[in-house]
Amino acid sequence: MSLALLVVQVLNGLQMGLLLFLIAAGLTLVFGVMDFVNLAHGVQYMIGAYLAAMFVAWTGSFWLGLALTLPTALAFGLLLEFVVFRRLYERDHLDQMLASFGLILFLNQAVKLIWGAEPLSVPMPDILSGGVRLMPGLLYPVYRLALIGVGLTMALGLHLLINHTRIGMLIRAGATNGDMVSALGVNIRRLFMIVFGFGAMLAGLAGALVAPILSVEPGMGDNLLILTFVVIVIGGVGSIRGAFLGALMVGLIDTLGRAFGTQMLRMALSPAAASQTGRSLAPMLIYILMAAVLFFRPSGLFPVKR
Amino acid sequence: MKTPAAIIFFALALVPLAAIYGPASYILNLGAHALIFALAALSLDFILGKGAMPSFGHAAFLGIGAYAVVIAASAGVDEILWQFAFASGAALVFALVTSSISLRARGVYYIMSTLAFGQMLYFLAVSLSAYGGDDGVTLASRSTLWGGPALRNDTIFYYVCLAALVLAYGLLETISASPFGRVLGALRQNPTRVEALGYRPFGYRLVATLISGAVAAVAGVLLANQSEFVSPAFMTWQRSGELLIMVILGGIGSLWGAILGAVGFVLVEELLSTVTEQWKLILGPLLILAAMAGRRGHA
Amino acid sequence: MNLNLVRLAAAAALSLAPFGVMAEEKVKVGLIATLSGPAAVIGGQIRDGFNLAVKTLGGKLGGLDVEVTVADDEQKPDVAVTKVKGLLDRDHVDFVVGPVFSNVLQAIYKPVTESSAFLISPNAGTSNFAGKACNANFFVTSYQNDQVHEVLGKYAQDKGYKSVLLMAPNYQAGKDALAGFKRYFKGEVLDELYTPLGQLDFSAELAKIAAAKPEAFFTFMPGGMGVNLVKQYRQAGLGDIPFLSAFTTDEATLPAQKDDAVGFLGGANWAPDMDNPQSKAFVKAYEAAYGSVPGTYAMQAYDAAMLIDGALKGAGGKLADHDAVRTALKKADFTSLRGKFKFGPNHYPIQDFYLVKAAKRADGKYETEIVQKVFNDYADPYAKDCALN
Numbered sequence: 005m006s007l008a009l010l011v012v013q014v015l016n017g018l019q020m021g022l023l024l025f026l027i028a029a030g031l032t033l034v035f036g037v038m039d040f041v042n043l044a045h046g047v048q049y050m051i052g053a054y055l056a057a058m059f060v061a062w063t064g065s066f067w068l069g070l071a072l073t074l075p076t077a078l079a080f081g082l083l084l085e086f087v088v089f090r091r092l093y094e095r096d097h098l099d100q101m102l103a104s105f106g107l108i109l110f111l112n113q114a115v116k117l118i119w120g121a122e123p124l125s126v127p128m129p130d131i132l133s134g135g136v137r138l139m140p141g142l143l144y145p146v147y148r149l150a151l152i153g154v155g156l157t158m159a160l161g162l163h164l165l166i167n168h169t170r171i172g173m174l175i176r177a178g179a180t181n182g183d184m185v186s187a188l189g190v191n192i193r194r195l196f197m198i199v200f201g202f203g204a205m206l207a208g209l210a211g212a213l214v215a216p217i218l219s220v221e222p223g224m225g226d227n228l229l230i231l232t233f234v235v236i237v238i239g240g241v242g243s244i245r246g247a248f249l250g251a252l253m254v255g256l257i258d259t260l261g262r263a264f265g266t267q268m269l270r271m272a273l274s275p276a277a278a279s280q281t282g283r284s285l286a287p288m289l290i291y292i293l294m295a296a297v298l299f300f301r302p303s304g305l306f307p308v309k310r
Numbered sequence: 311m312k313t314p315a316a317i318i319f320f321a322l323a324l325v326p327l328a329a330i331y332g333p334a335s336y337i338l339n340l341g342a343h344a345l346i347f348a349l350a351a352l353s354l355d356f357i358l359g360k361g362a363m364p365s366f367g368h369a370a371f372l373g374i375g376a377y378a379v380v381i382a383a384s385a386g387v388d389e390i391l392w393q394f395a396f397a398s399g400a401a402l403v404f405a406l407v408t409s410s411i412s413l414r415a416r417g418v419y420y421i422m423s424t425l426a427f428g429q430m431l432y433f434l435a436v437s438l439s440a441y442g443g444d445d446g447v448t449l450a451s452r453s454t455l456w457g458g459p460a461l462r463n464d465t466i467f468y469y470v471c472l473a474a475l476v477l478a479y480g481l482l483e484t485i486s487a488s489p490f491g492r493v494l495g496a497l498r499q500n501p502t503r504v505e506a507l508g509y510r511p512f513g514y515r516l517v518a519t520l521i522s523g524a525v526a527a528v529a530g531v532l533l534a535n536q537s538e539f540v541s542p543a544f545m546t547w548q549r550s551g552e553l554l555i556m557v558i559l560g561g562i563g564s565l566w567g568a569i570l571g572a573v574g575f576v577l578v579e580e581l582l583s584t585v586t587e588q589w590k591l592i593l594g595p596l597l598i599l600a601a602m603a604g605r606r607g608h609a
Numbered sequence: 610m611n612l613n614l615v616r617l618a619a620a621a622a623l624s625l626a627p628f629g630v631m632a633e634e635k636v637k638v639g640l641i642a643t644l645s646g647p648a649a650v651i652g653g654q655i656r657d658g659f660n661l662a663v664k665t666l667g668g669k670l671g672g673l674d675v676e677v678t679v680a681d682d683e684q685k686p687d688v689a690v691t692k693v694k695g696l697l698d699r700d701h702v703d704f705v706v707g708p709v710f711s712n713v714l715q716a717i718y719k720p721v722t723e724s725s726a727f728l729i730s731p732n733a734g735t736s737n738f739a740g741k742a743c744n745a746n747f748f749v750t751s752y753q754n755d756q757v758h759e760v761l762g763k764y765a766q767d768k769g770y771k772s773v774l775l776m777a778p779n780y781q782a783g784k785d786a787l788a789g790f791k792r793y794f795k796g797e798v799l800d801e802l803y804t805p806l807g808q809l810d811f812s813a814e815l816a817k818i819a820a821a822k823p824e825a826f827f828t829f830m831p832g833g834m835g836v837n838l839v840k841q842y843r844q845a846g847l848g849d850i851p852f853l854s855a856f857t858t859d860e861a862t863l864p865a866q867k868d869d870a871v872g873f874l875g876g877a878n879w880a881p882d883m884d885n886p887q888s889k890a891f892v893k894a895y896e897a898a899y900g901s902v903p904g905t906y907a908m909q910a911y912d913a914a915m916l917i918d919g920a921l922k923g924a925g926g927k928l929a930d931h932d933a934v935r936t937a938l939k940k941a942d943f944t945s946l947r948g949k950f951k952f953g954p955n956h957y958p959i960q961d962f963y964l965v966k967a968a969k970r971a972d973g974k975y976e977t978e979i980v981q982k983v984f985n986d987y988a989d990p991y992a993k994d995c996a997l998n
Binding site (some may be wrong): 006009012013016017019020113116121122123124125128133135137139141142143144145148149199217218219220221223224227243259260262263279282283286287 | 644645647649653757779801803804806807808809810812813814815816817819820822832836837840841844845846847862863864865866867890891901
């Protein structure tokens with residue numbers, strides 16, 4: 005195992021983590037500020053990917069397609085908020101889960117009806133389609149490096165937004181005590197709408213960004229939804245900082261586990277046993293991580309104190 | 311027994327009579343399938359409705375019960391009564407181990423913790439090639455009842471499932487009305503006050519989880535027998551989600567509501583999908599409307 | 610004439626009319642496939658291929674009118690059992706055609722074979738049902754799952770690759786795939802990577818492949834997983850390492866993979882460019898009706914319909930004479946899109962297998978094309994364990 009391979013795998017883990025962060029950030033805000041369990045966050049990611057596929061195909065340009073996707077994803081998120089979620093703010097978490105589950109069923113099927121069941125692909129933008137030879141025999145796609153860059157920029161931007169702006173202050177206050185914020189005269193409904201729309205847009209952006217490297221297909225958000233919840237639980241619901249760290253942890257542990265797990269097990273077990281154990285453990289790693297975090301910190305790493 | 315429950319059980323008992331006039335095997339099988347999920351949903355409602363513990367990993371117990379049948383059969387034990395015992399025992403162990411972590415967490419942290427353990431069990435089952443891995447295992451035949459092949463008869467099997475459901479309902483209803491059940495209910499309404507009164511919540515929640523898990527494992531044994539096939543597909547997180555949906559639809563806390571929700575969900579799913587391929591387009595909005603029509607506020 | 614008598618007679622005649630219609634027998638087929646979820650594309654091909662055959666035959670199979678009922682198993686084995694029991698019990702189907710997935714096949718095998726209907730699989734072909742657990746009422750128009758992987762194993766061996774790296778998802782079909790490849794490939798296997806089922810981002814595994822530097826890479830990565838693997842393989846610059854695969858670059862995934870898959874090799878029992886008149890007509894009709902290039906899934910479903918057609922004709926249209934229909938099914942007296950086709954004693958096909966290559970057609974669509982024949986009249990290795998003879 006060479007240093008170059010290790011560097012590549014760490015980059016892989018970072019990239020996965022940052023992508024997860026983009027999706028988790030929106031979800032943790034919605035959950036933290038609005039106390040709303042939105043299972044449909046995964047389909048918002050999927051819608052972003054499908055919109056990107058559609059706009060890029062129409063305009064022939066990745067950048068134009070991306071530019072069109074963002075406001076559309078935002079508008080779609082606001083539409084969902086208006087039609088479905090607005091009526092459920094006062095409700096039990098379980099009713100919110102029921103409604104968002106129904107939304108998942110409906111949108112997964114609708115997407116199949118509109119765009120077909122076959123996976124779609126989005127071509128990579130030309131300037132980003134090269135590769136960097138980080139190790140012999142492997143080209144690390146420039147696009148993935150760009151994703152890491154975008155992820156880090158968004159993280160910084162969100163940090164500044166949450167901690168150094170008025171709206172960020174309102175969001176933090178809303179997460180700590182929504183009723184008090186409302187009592188202080190802030191239009192809490194408008195705040196919710198903004199948070200929800202923003203969260204939907206972030207998820208849609210993640211979907212659009214990921215489209216050139218992953219296939220766009222119905223149900224692509226479902227497994228990611230579970231991962232996202234794992235991230236925000238590890239990080240602590242309502243905390244952007246927690247989502248960032250949680251996402252990086254999940255990304256790195258999952259990737260490095262898959263990359264080096266079997267090799268490390270071979271130090272203790274026979275090759276066949278190591279291989280068998282490695283494969284069985286690999287998908288479980290992030291859940292074991294979450295269970296371990298919850299064991300020591302039952303409210304996540306950075307719980308928002310209410 | 312509460313009146314709505316009695317009405318439901320009476321109606322369910324009449325189904326095999328209706329089956330005489332139609333495709334018997336299909337109706338009895340669909341009916342048994344619904345009853346089995348009703349049993350699982352009932353067990354979930356016990357911890358969710360009575361104990362405010364929304365487990366997102368409850369399908370794991372279904373899987374434990376189903377695989378208990380496979381493991382017992384491969385060891386030569388075909389008798390369903392022994393399989394019930396074995397499945398319940400395995401469920402108790404699993405619930406004990408996982409609750410030590412899950413029950414320390416509240417709210418969404420609890421939900422995700424139960425999900426994590428459900429996922430771990432699922433991936434374990436997928437990687438076990440001894441039991442078919444992802445392909446699953448076909449059972450040679452249904453389990454024996456008191457040594458005899460009675461369960462192979464679809465009507466008898468249906469009534470066995472119904473009997474299990476009625477017994478479980480009676481058991482859980484009795485427990486809910488007992489002092490233990492009342493502490494559990496109080497914990498749901500105001501944990502701080504209950505602790506102030508000197509009760510330790512962990513013990514009560516743990517016992518409730520153990521009971522719930524054992525009942526769900528019994529449902530798993532019946533599920534293995536109904537489809538005569540076992541696979542990890544019984545324990546996906548989507549299944550756990552469906553169980554939650556069934557309980558929520560039926561009305562949390564009444565126990566008989568969970569039965570209604572489960573039977574309704576299974577029937578609607580089956581009937582809608584025979585009508586159109588786009589049935590999810592219809593079911594989705596139905597669930598949304600059901601959620602909006604509910605009256606539960608912040609519990 | 611007494612008007613009431615006339616009315617009575619008319620009523621009696623009308624009430625007997627349905628019985629009159631029923632005297633003209635219909636053959637009922639229940640199609641069970643995965644039509645929702647990510648694998649819906651494959652289920653769709655099976656449904657469309659079968660329906661196209663029925664349409665081509667004028668809505669009749671074996672001269673009898675056909676009624677096709679389509680059921681979606683949602684890729685859930687226990688749901689499939691309920692649906693199949695509905696097809697058998699409520700709809701009284703004579704044939705169950707399907708499913709897509711091996712685990713669904715495991716679940717529905719007993720209910721169908723123990724009924725009076727015949728089970729014809731146009732895709733899943735597990736080893737147990739080819740061997741020890743074979744059944745007289747079960748027929749497969751696709752292949753035994755291992756065979757396609759063996760095509761690539763033999764090709765790699767013949768080509769003289771000294772080292773390969775293998776990858777498959779960590780489930781039964783994945784393990785069978787790598788086992789099938791290794792049955793013929795005797796060189797060095799540098800590593801066997803098993804990825805979690807459903808994993809879509811292979812960057813970690815691709816880095817491992819680059820580090821290991823194998824002479825060739827073999828994978829079984831169906832559906833969305835394959836779409837992603839191929840794209841990312843190219844992006845990682847690994848295109849110089851020959852990419853051999855099964856069910857990874859086929860007509861279900863090529864529309865998404867596009868240029869990235871061109872040149873990659875696969876194994877199959879047919880390709881859309883196969884040179885015989887019935888195949889060419891089929892491809893043209895399928896594309897005209899459904900707008901996409903048919904893959905082996907659609908082809909095998911089409912052949913399943915033709916198999917039923919030939920068998921019913923051979924049995925003289927006597928649906929109720931199950932022994933006659935069974936014997937006729939065994940004979941496989943129909944013109945397969947593959948050219949020649951016959952069943953082994955375990956009712957799995959004995960057929961030719963080819964190395965195929967993903968290519969872009971002149972009209973911009975993508976398809977697989979035959980490169981060379983790898984196996985001639987190839988029977989599966991499990992047939993000897995089957996007691997049917």
